Amino acid sequence: MSWLTKTLTSSIGKKLLMALTGLFLCTFLIVHLIGNLQLFKNDGGYAFNNYAVFMTTFPLIKIVSYVNYALILFHAFWGLYITYKNRQARPVGYAVVKNSSNVFSRNMAVLGTILLVYLAVHMSDFWYKYHNEALPYVKYTEQISSGNIETTMMETGYTQEAKKVESLNEAAGTKTIIVKDLYSVVSFSFQNILLVLFYVLSMFAVAFHMFHGFQSAFQTLGWSHPKYTPLIKGIGVWVFAVLIPIGYAAMPLYFYFLK
Amino acid sequence: MTINLKVWKQKNAKTSGSLETYKVDHVSPDMSFLEMFDVLNEKLVQENKEPIAFDHDCREGICGMCSMYINGQPHGPLEGVTTCQLHMRTFNDGDTIVVEPWRSKAFPVIKDLVVDRSAFDRIIASGGYVSVNTGNAQDANSLPIGKDKADMAFAAAACIGCGACVAACKNASAMLFVSAKVSQLALLPQGQPERESRALNMVAQMDAEGFGACTNTGACAAECPKEISLENIARLNREFLGASISSTGV
Numbered sequence: 001m002s003w004l005t006k007t008l009t010s011s012i013g014k015k016l017l018m019a020l021t022g023l024f025l026c027t028f029l030i031v032h033l034i035g036n037l038q039l040f041k042n043d044g045g046y047a048f049n050n051y052a053v054f055m056t057t058f059p060l061i062k063i064v065s066y067v068n069y070a071l072i073l074f075h076a077f078w079g080l081y082i083t084y085k086n087r088q089a090r091p092v093g094y095a096v097v098k099n100s101s102n103v104f105s106r107n108m109a110v111l112g113t114i115l116l117v118y119l120a121v122h123m124s125d126f127w128y129k130y131h132n133e134a135l136p137y138v139k140y141t142e143q144i145s146s147g148n149i150e151t152t153m154m155e156t157g158y159t160q161e162a163k164k165v166e167s168l169n170e171a172a173g174t175k176t177i178i179v180k181d182l183y184s185v186v187s188f189s190f191q192n193i194l195l196v197l198f199y200v201l202s203m204f205a206v207a208f209h210m211f212h213g214f215q216s217a218f219q220t221l222g223w224s225h226p227k228y229t230p231l232i233k234g235i236g237v238w239v240f241a242v243l244i245p246i247g248y249a250a251m252p253l254y255f256y257f258l259k
Numbered sequence: 260m261t262i263n264l265k266v267w268k269q270k271n272a273k274t275s276g277s278l279e280t281y282k283v284d285h286v287s288p289d290m291s292f293l294e295m296f297d298v299l300n301e302k303l304v305q306e307n308k309e310p311i312a313f314d315h316d317c318r319e320g321i322c323g324m325c326s327m328y329i330n331g332q333p334h335g336p337l338e339g340v341t342t343c344q345l346h347m348r349t350f351n352d353g354d355t356i357v358v359e360p361w362r363s364k365a366f367p368v369i370k371d372l373v374v375d376r377s378a379f380d381r382i383i384a385s386g387g388y389v390s391v392n393t394g395n396a397q398d399a400n401s402l403p404i405g406k407d408k409a410d411m412a413f414a415a416a417a418c419i420g421c422g423a424c425v426a427a428c429k430n431a432s433a434m435l436f437v438s439a440k441v442s443q444l445a446l447l448p449q450g451q452p453e454r455e456s457r458a459l460n461m462v463a464q465m466d467a468e469g470f471g472a473c474t475n476t477g478a479c480a481a482e483c484p485k486e487i488s489l490e491n492i493a494r495l496n497r498e499f500l501g502a503s504i505s506s507t508g509v
């Protein structure tokens with residue numbers, strides 16, 4: 001066995017892979033949230049739909065997103081594998097157990113599995129539809145001089161291969177953009193209370209996974225220091241386990257209650 | 260006091276065991292938990308019954324032998340003490356106390372509450388030492404050691420190898436023990452020559468023994484009778500990953 005495989009398959013190396021992929025996914029949580037904040041703009045989906053085109057066509061981002069999908073799958077199955085192996089380290093259990101550790105830290109695999117189910121539903125709700133189904137289109141006519149944007153829903157049955165068609169009408173001083181209307185799909189999906197509940201509850205799983213996971217990854221990397229560890233723990237709790245899940249949960253709630 | 264016990268009875272490593280119920284009368288609140296077992300065993304012997312096998316040696320919290328998982332916690336409910344230092348005044352008259360052996364694939368039960376912890380010995384033998392060549396001992400003051408480092412090394416060296424960390428961990432991981440043993444030497448000048456090989460070999464032996472991987476739940480440090488801290492596990496991760504990258508062995 002080469003030194004590298006030996007390192008990465010040791011108990012500490014296995015955890016190193018969990019920590020590195022986990023932290024990569026943490027950055028994804030931030031980027032995805034910031035991008036999706038455009039859903040809150042009251043512009044008929046103009047910003048959000050253009051952002052969706054950018055995210056699915058710009059080559060570098062496409063590469064990163066496929067890396068991201070691969071790492072989620074790797075993190076999930078590697079984590080479940082470690083959990084399975086760890087269970088074998090105690091073939092006979094205790095009759096009585098009084099736990100002195102935090103409940104989320106003991107249930108990372110359960111929380112992760114909820115996240116995996118959530119991700120499957122989420123991808124088929126939006127990602128799959130966006131790429132594979134005949135979506136409604138929307139036309140934005142921008143008055144170049146004033147910047148005013150007029151939104152026109154396209155007739156149903158408008159099918160086109162392209163995600164985005166741009167044209168310029170110099171005589172009228174307008175620019176029109178026709179894009180797949182993912183915004184309406186999102187807005188429509190979140191009229192279903194069951195889906196809204198599922199999304200909001202899944203964000204609790206994100207919160208709990210992060211409550212333990214963020215600081216745990218730094219401990220795995222060996223980055224523990226009396227000066228900086230409190231800061232890392234604070235960020236893990238307040239940013240990753242509170243702020244970010246609230247931000248995500250706000251989206252379905254916004255569409256259900258306000259749109 | 261009267262204490263009701265449910266104790267794990269198991270004939271040997273090959274058979275499976277079960278919890279047996281015992282009643283112990285006339286327990287003094289000042290007895291240690293082990294003395295309460297002595298009283299029970301004497302009674303059992305007088306009644307021509309099999310006494311309960313349990314491990315002990317120093318009975319003063321330094322040898323690490325008295326492994327008992329008491330009411331769901333290694334060494335019982337108190338913090339920072341071993342079973343031999345646990346007194347019956349911690350419990351109430353009439354309490355039912357469940358006592359089980361350490362549970363880990365790497366610590367097979369030998370009999371009743373006695374487990375085989377020689378996996379720890381093999382881990383120590385794989386690198387938990389400093390090789391000293393013969394010759395005169397040099398003057399201690401010629402090896403300057405900062406007070407902060409000395410204190411950290413001393414705190415890590417307090418580990419008595421009792422295995423409570425393994426018993427408490429949901430993964431039966433030995434990381435706290437190994438991290439204490441690696442840290443106490445990595446922090447001191449005497450430990451430097453074998454620093455890389457020590458971390459690599461002790462982790463390899465720990466994995467070979469069948470302990471689980473650490474998931475940073477912190478149960479070990481919370482239950483450790485010597486209050487070894489999780490910082491040591493972070494240090495072991497650094498030592499091991501650093502040595503993996505920089506050691507010259509391919």
Ligand code: HEM
Nearest residue numbers: 019022025026076079108109112113116213216217220474
């Ligand atoms: C957005 C998604 C996710 C993020 C940001 C994330 C992040 C993290 C982080 C930072 C850790 C801590 C690593 C460490 O302790 O060193 C972790 C651990 C873990 N994750 Fe995730 N994770 C995500 C999704 C998932 C999924 C879908 C699963 C599926 C089963 C999963 C299963 C686990 C498990 C089992 C652990 C504990 C592993 C261990 O401690 O050995 N995670 N995650």
Ligand code: SF4
Nearest residue numbers: 418419421422424483
């Ligand atoms: S680290 Fe603590 S619990 Fe583990 S063997 Fe050492 S003294 Fe016992």
Ligand code: FES
Nearest residue numbers: 318322323325343
């Ligand atoms: S008998 Fe030695 S520590 Fe308890």
